[in-house]
Amino acid sequence: MPKPKKTDLQVDLTNPVTRFTGHAYLNPDGSVNGEKLLSIVNRAPAVFDLIMLNAMIERGTVAPEYYDIAQEIVGSLVTVIMLAGYGDEQSVIQLKAIKKLIHPAIYELPLSKIKDIVDRYETSPPLARAWELRRLMSYLSTVVEPRLTSRPYSNGHPIKMREVAAGTGLWDVAERHMKPNTTLQSLAFSIYIEQLEEMGVIDDTAPISGRSLKRDLDLARQWELNASENEKIRRGRFEGYSLSDEPIVWYQFSEGWKVRKLAAHSQKHRAIETPRSK
Numbered sequence: 001m002p003k004p005k006k007t008d009l010q011v012d013l014t015n016p017v018t019r020f021t022g023h024a025y026l027n028p029d030g031s032v033n034g035e036k037l038l039s040i041v042n043r044a045p046a047v048f049d050l051i052m053l054n055a056m057i058e059r060g061t062v063a064p065e066y067y068d069i070a071q072e073i074v075g076s077l078v079t080v081i082m083l084a085g086y087g088d089e090q091s092v093i094q095l096k097a098i099k100k101l102i103h104p105a106i107y108e109l110p111l112s113k114i115k116d117i118v119d120r121y122e123t124s125p126p127l128a129r130a131w132e133l134r135r136l137m138s139y140l141s142t143v144v145e146p147r148l149t150s151r152p153y154s155n156g157h158p159i160k161m162r163e164v165a166a167g168t169g170l171w172d173v174a175e176r177h178m179k180p181n182t183t184l185q186s187l188a189f190s191i192y193i194e195q196l197e198e199m200g201v202i203d204d205t206a207p208i209s210g211r212s213l214k215r216d217l218d219l220a221r222q223w224e225l226n227a228s229e230n231e232k233i234r235r236g237r238f239e240g241y242s243l244s245d246e247p248i249v250w251y252q253f254s255e256g257w258k259v260r261k262l263a264a265h266s267q268k269h270r271a272i273e274t275p276r277s278k
Contacts, residue, residue: 127223127251131220134248135238138240141241142170184243
């Protein structure tokens with residue numbers, strides 16, 4: 001077996017849309033050729049399994065949240081397989097690990113080792129918060145706009161509500177938090193902190209403030225400066241709405257830090273409520 005080689009991911013992933021154009025099942029006018037599509041489905045790996053899973057989710061036999069889980073895992077797995085086929089070393093190793101996770105009995109992989117992966121590895125809390133904030137700022141850009149239009153927008157400029165019909169959830173939330181001289185960043189901070197408080201993730205014993213969130217954003221900018229383009233692509237890069245000409249960028253993240261915070265709060269409360277033995 002030839003030794004895997006490192007591959008520049010930019011060649012394969014920077015334009016994923018190309019995977020969905022020019023397919024053999026499309027007619028010249030762009031319509032779908034049913035016979036060709038069925039032939040491809042018959043030959044493609046695990047397609048009928050996915051069709052069966054989709055039908056089970058639609059019937060309610062399988063919980064609907066597994067649709068998003070399947071979509072994320074299958075899409076990412078296909079990308080890993082493609083990159084492994086191109087000789088990308090990390091992807092080859094990932095595939096070997098995935099096989100062992102799927103067939104733990106064959107490889108005598110203890111459940112404790114799998115649980116260790118599940119419980120131990122998450123996006124670092126500062127990066128997770130920073131990218132969730134950036135995503136929120138991008139969404140907010142659809143319901144607010146710069147107060148001043150006579151100069152190019154920058155992050156420190158005040159904003160106002162867009163003239164759109166009230167009643168949309170995000171519009172109403174943004175309006176409730178809007179204050180004089182509010183900026184996009186300060187608006188996102190206010191909403192985000194309220195969301196975390198409602199979830200029970202933060203309280204008086206574990207506060208998160210605008211100052212700490214600014215530090216998180218600074219750490220995210222530092223990560224971007226130090227990370228290679230391949231690292232960024234592997235992480236999963238998104239470009240969203242913005243109030244300026246440059247898109248707001250965030251990366252895929254896990255929310256395990258919230259789960260751990262909630263578990264820590266729960267454990268602390270149980271310790272307080274449990275009477276000490278005499």
